[in-house]
Amino acid sequence: EVQLVESGGDLVQPGGSLRLSCAASGFAIVYYFMSWVRQAPGKGLEWVATVDSDGSTTYADSVKGRFTVGRDNSKNTLFLQLGSLKPEDTAVYFCSRSAPRMLTGPRGRGTQVTVSS
Numbered sequence: 001e002v003q004l005v006e007s008g009g010d011l012v013q014p015g016g017s018l019r020l021s022c023a024a025s026g027f028a029i030v031y032y033f034m035s036w037v038r039q040a041p042g043k044g045l046e047w048v049a050t051v052d053s054d055g056s057t058t059y060a061d062s063v064k065g066r067f068t069v070g071r072d073n074s075k076n077t078l079f080l081q082l083g084s085l086k087p088e089d090t091a092v093y094f095c096s097r098s099a100p101r102m103l104t105g106p107r108g109r110g111t112q113v114t115v116s117s
Helices: none
Strands: 003-007 018-025 034-039 045-051 057-059 067-072 077-082 091-096 111-115
Touching (some): 003 091, 018 111, 034 067, 034 077, 045 067, 045 091, 057 067, 077 091
Antiparallel strands (some): 003 018, 018 077, 034 045, 045 057, 067 077
């Protein structure tokens, strides 16, 4: 059974940073595109970033230069380093087994990131 469990969400001030993790089980992430998507209050899902099976990464323009996606294949874990956070980054963040810019695919329950002073 495919399972994805996100953690690391928190309340952080504008300009701050945060590191999200996603523990995967039931499959090996090394063989798949792995992505982060987010959903802001009252809005639809938005693709954030993807890391390919070869380690290459792609980012939404809204987070490029501020967020870094990565993974630890030995721990079957995906990461998202968030930096220079803005209030508009407030959302529930989900990890997903999906290709870049895709919003379908298995995903976890999410972790809440709130950016506010």
